[in-house]
Amino acid sequence: MKQGGRRPLRQCVACRKRREKDRLLRIVRSVKGRIFFDPDQNREGRGAYLCPDAGCLETTRKRGLLAVSLKTSIPDGIFLELAGALKNRPHEAMGRMLGFCIKARKAVLGTQAVLEGLKRQKIGIVFISDQAAPGTRSRLNRACARASVPLAALQAAMIERSNVRVVGVLQGDFAVKLKEWI
Numbered sequence: 055m056k057q058g059g060r061r062p063l064r065q066c067v068a069c070r071k072r073r074e075k076d077r078l079l080r081i082v083r084s085v086k087g088r089i090f091f092d093p094d095q096n097r098e099g100r101g102a103y104l105c106p107d108a109g110c111l112e113t114t115r116k117r118g119l120l121a122v123s124l125k126t127s128i129p130d131g132i133f134l135e136l137a138g139a140l141k142n143r144p145h146e147a148m149g150r151m152l153g154f155c156i157k158a159r160k161a162v163l164g165t166q167a168v169l170e171g172l173k174r175q176k177i178g179i180v181f182i183s184d185q186a187a188p189g190t191r192s193r194l195n196r197a198c199a200r201a202s203v204p205l206a207a208l209q210a211a212m213i214e215r216s217n218v219r220v221v222g223v224l225q226g227d228f229a230v231k232l233k234e235w236i
């Protein structure tokens with residue numbers, strides 16, 4: 055297999071473009087002939103790769119390209135799983151970006167800091183965990199509405215610090231990008 059730079063390249067079965075392996079979805083046929091989606095790309099067997107793109111997924115399904123590549127029939131459930139993986143991707147990316155905002159001090163943590171930031175019009179978007187108390191949620195709801203700032207769901211997987219219930223991203227590029235994703 056050809057190497058591109060330091061990261062190995064693989065070809066999408068649908069569009070035939072070569073991309074870095076870890077940017078593609080991997081589907082595996084195990085030695086025993088089982089077919090499964092391999093999100094961590096570490097399972098043994100023959101692999102086929104696909105862009106994390108709804109168009110490539112649809113082409114693959116319609117034309118039976120996975121079956122061709124893996125030389126076996128493909129259970130329908132695989133396509134559901136792959137479609138789910140597409141849906142989750144923006145979420146993962148959003149989580150990474152939110153984590154980065156926090157590290158780069160482009161976000162404030164905790165209800166008081168966020169309410170204060172909203173009052174001073176410093177916040178571009180607020181994330182709240184479903185673990186937050188109902189009172190906290192309604193206070194933030196009102197404050198966000200007053201400041202015309204969107205309030206989005208904070209998933210546990212989005213940030214490493216699970217004790218954080220409320221994150222306010224400061225106005226700027228990060229907030230703009232995150233708003234596009236919610």
Ligand SMILES: [Zn+2]
Binds near residue numbers: 067069104107
């Ligand atoms: Zn593709």
